[in-house]
Amino acid sequence: MRVLRISHSAAVADWRGRERGLRALGMTVTLLSARRWHAGGAETQLTAGADEHAVPVDTWGRHPALFVYDPRPLWRALAEEYDVIDVHEEPFALATAEVLLLRWLRRNKAPVVLYTAQNILKRYPPPFRWLERYALRHASGISACNAAAARIAEGKGFAGRARVIPLGVDLDRYTPRPSAPPTDEPVTVGFLGRLVPEKGLHVLLDAATHDPRLRLRIAGAGPLAEQLGADAAARGLGERVELLGPLDPESVPDFYTGLDVLAVPSLPSPGWTEQFGRVAVEAMASGVPVVSSDAGALPEVVGGAGLVVPAGDAAALASALVEAATARAPELRAAGLTRAAECSWDAVAGAYADLYDSITRRGARPAPGGGARAPRALEIAVVAYGAPDLLRRALEPVRDLPVTVVDNSSLPEIAALCGELGVRYLDPGRNGGFAAGVNVALGDRMVAGADMLLLNPDAVISADAIAALHAGLAADAGLASVAPAQTDERGRPARVAWPFPTPLNAWLEAAGLGRRQRGARYVIGSVLLLRAEALDQVGGFDERFFLYAEETDWAYRAHLLGWRHALVDEVRAVHAGAATSTDPRRREAHFFASQERFYRKHFGPVGWQAARAAIWLGAMVRSIALRGDRRAAARRRAATFRRGPIRVEAGLGAASVI
Incomplete structure (x- = not known):
């Protein structure tokens, strides 16, 4: 490469x-x-x-x-x-x-x-x-x-x-010194960095006043360089503070190995906080325990391998410095070396x-001569909400495959059904919507590196059809997702492939020119097979989409990263459609609110307002031209987009369906 x-x-x-x-x-x-x-x-x-x-x-x-x-x-x-x-x-x-x-x-x-x-x-x-x-x-x-x-x-x-x-961190450059048994002798505390107020130097000086065993060695340059000596003297620290000035890079490893503990007492502000704390990792690699404040990323870097105290708490800092250099020194040295290895350049x-x-899709490329490099693993995730009879019908054809049911309804009947059929059951403890349920399954995979089939509980597909769908995905390394052709329970075909929503496409749809919509397409998520490499690059679903458009958003993000989506027309599935929902008005509100979220996320406020105007105008025209239930639906849509779909959804209160 x-x-x-x-x-x-x-x-x-x-x-x-x-x-x-x-x-x-x-x-x-x-x-x-x-x-x-x-x-x-x-x-x-x-x-x-x-x-x-x-x-x-x-x-x-x-x-x-x-x-x-x-x-x-x-x-x-x-x-x-x-x-x-x-x-x-x-x-x-x-x-x-x-x-x-x-x-x-x-x-x-x-x-x-x-x-x-x-x-x-x-x-x-x-x-x-x-x-x-x-x-x-x-x-x-x-x-x-x-x-x-x-x-x-x-x-x-x-x-x-x-x-x-x-x-x-360079583990050849920063190496630990032979450790000595901790004692109650004076504790040498080091600081290395910019001498500026946000680095918490005055907190460190105050900490030294709390325990006479603390001796400070401060290295670095900055606006506080000339002031620190006077500030130390004013606190009565006298010879317990040594100001070294800026260090030559070659002398930094020796600086660390001359310490009993390193202090990183940074203070966050509205405009700045610690972004990593490289000195902490260098000290750990040198076998020196680290005590930091909880500013910014420091708990992420130091936590578990050092001690973390509240920013600005001088008494807590003093106590932790002594503890790290004495009673807990062996433990923290070992943990620090492990953490430093995780940050090695290798x-x-x-x-x-x-x-x-x-x-670069290297893991997704087919082998020379066509076909996949190796058989691709597959697992199935079903996000359920009630309706155990429907769920049984979806699970029975696939029960011999790796299947996880994420039960957003937390029903004992669903858990019992999964136990009967021998499929894994996960209860997230809340109804966070379809996207959140998918992310639960993605975060607790049964098969590492497997492609993931998302199967609605009101959809049915056979194991043989899944195998054919999987073959269609494996045949084209550029595909992030594939879906089968679908029919409803009466055998009527349903549309599966759609152009991505854009403000231009919204105007074409409003003008009755939906067939003129152009651009990349995606496939709907009722039966949707996702490539493992695409999941790795794109990540999980956006949980701000409670219901609807979550797969559209994921597919669009994959599209922006160069992936494609396809319908495998020779494979068939049956999808009842909204069969787990009991409130069509609430479902409609979620649908329109998800449209607004999609437009705002990907096209900004201006793009959303352009699409909103198109959808509202189209609904108004249809509310005049149509009759009966279709006129009523058009009027509801116009009213929803005039007020704002997310606002309408918020007025419904807590969500109750997925």
Whole structure:
């Protein structure tokens, strides 16, 4: 695999372990990085060996989000063919927009991976808001160094599942010293980082006043450098505080091994919080226990391998520092070494390789000569809500296959039926809707890496038909989902393949030109087979869709990531349709509300208002032209879209059907 990585932070030699790890996995990696960058309080110049294939690039600007690269080296690099272009910059950054523009001008079709660490939900001013939206909508993959940043990227428009991949640490550079038995002698507490108020330095000084055993060694540069000595003296700490200034990179490992415990007492603010805390992992790799505050991603990084205290609580910090350096030192050293191994550059490179494989569909490609590389595993998920007789009819033909029933109604009758038929029963304890039920099944898979058949409890398909459907999916590596042709219980055919909803298609439908709708299509979810590789890249269903359009949303996100969907017309299933529902008006309200959510999510407020106007106008025309029940239905639709479907749904109170 050929990978082009673009990262200003790779100017720091310690932070190029990802590229070394990828090359060790057999990849060809070309790296473009800032020629010079200000990192960790010091100016850094890119120096790399010939085997690193690192190209230094001049930059204009110093802020990580407000700089651009000299476009000429990027232009030359983008003339080459790559399997993946990995831009290790934030989606809203000017450098990201620059790379995407040059890629478009070069007509380079390689999929793009972006990086994010931003774990505070921010609404940026134009043009950064627009640049971020464009970048997220055109990315094939996202790596995030913390879970909150991953969820924010998904919420802001990334179509797939953002991967949480930690920042790496060099386990050859940071190694533990021989451990000594803990004593009650003075405890050497270290701090390494920017000397700024948000890093909690004054909390650390206050903590030292609570216990005379604490001795502080503070390393770094920043606005508080000149003030800290006076502040320590004012607290009566005297010689118990040592200010080391900025450290040469070569001396950092020795700094860690000279400590009994590292403190990371950061203080969150409305505009900033810790995005990872690399110093914590470096200290763990050095065999040093870590105590951090609960700011931002620190509990995610430190929790379980170190001690976490409330941000700003000096007394709790003092107590934890002593505990970590004495009574719990052996335990925390061992846990820290395990955590550091999870963040090793080899582990990080492996996670990136998995991400690259996912977006390049390497696991989905058929073997040479046609057919699948190996028989594909399959499991079935049924999201049920009451109606045990219908459910029995759906389950009996498939009971010999791996089947999970997620019972949103929590009925003993459903549990008993599953026990009788020998299928797995899961009770989520709530009715979160169809999407939430599917996610329960996806989060507790019976067969790792299996394709997933979603089967409505009011649908029936035979085991032989499922096998034929599965063969149709396996035959085309570009398919994310397939569905069979369907009939109702009277044998009347039902429409299965539909064009994606768009504002333009809404106007065509309103004008009676529905057959003129163009563009990609999806297949409905009553009997829907999902490819495992697509699930891996796209992720689960959006639980904001309580009922209806959840499969449309998933399919559209897959479409944005380059997948297709197809009807396997030679396979048949029977679908009763809404047979588990007892309230058609409520069902209709959920349907229209899900339409609004879809338009708002994928086309923004303007797109939603355009579609809303079309649907309302079409309903008004039909309310005049039609008669009887059809006129009444058109009037209800017009009234719903005039008021707003989500508002109408909210007026119904708690949901009672799936």
